[in-house]
Amino acid sequence: MGGVTENYMQIVLNGENKDIPDGLTVEGLLQHLEIKPGRVAVEINEEIVRKTTYAGTAVKEGDRIEVVQFMGGGAEGADSMFKVQCSTR
Numbered sequence: 590m591g592g593v594t595e596n597y598m599q600i601v602l603n604g605e606n607k608d609i610p611d612g613l614t615v616e617g618l619l620q621h622l623e624i625k626p627g628r629v630a631v632e633i634n635e636e637i638v639r640k641t642t643y644a645g646t647a648v649k650e651g652d653r654i655e656v657v658q659f660m661g662g663g664a665e666g667a668d669s670m671f672k673v674q675c676s677t678r
Contacts, residue, residue: 624658629658
């Protein structure tokens with residue numbers, strides 16, 4: 590009986606409402622979403638989060654988060670970018 594209940598909070602991720610475990614950092618959010626942090630940029634509430642602060646930056650209820658992944662290639666070798674598609678569970 591004494592199972593652990595995980596609390597969730599709602600954020601807006603790339604324009605879509607998403608429930609995520611409470612208490613995540615940006616680093617934890619990326620792990621939860623199975624996104625490798627190497628070639629992504631993260632913005633919370635229209636402010637870019639520096640990669641060096643991912644582990645210490647808390648994600649809060651109602652945050653508007655954009656995760657953009659950079660891809661090599663594209664027109665004439667230019668890097669291109671796109672918003673990471675995240676499934677809503």
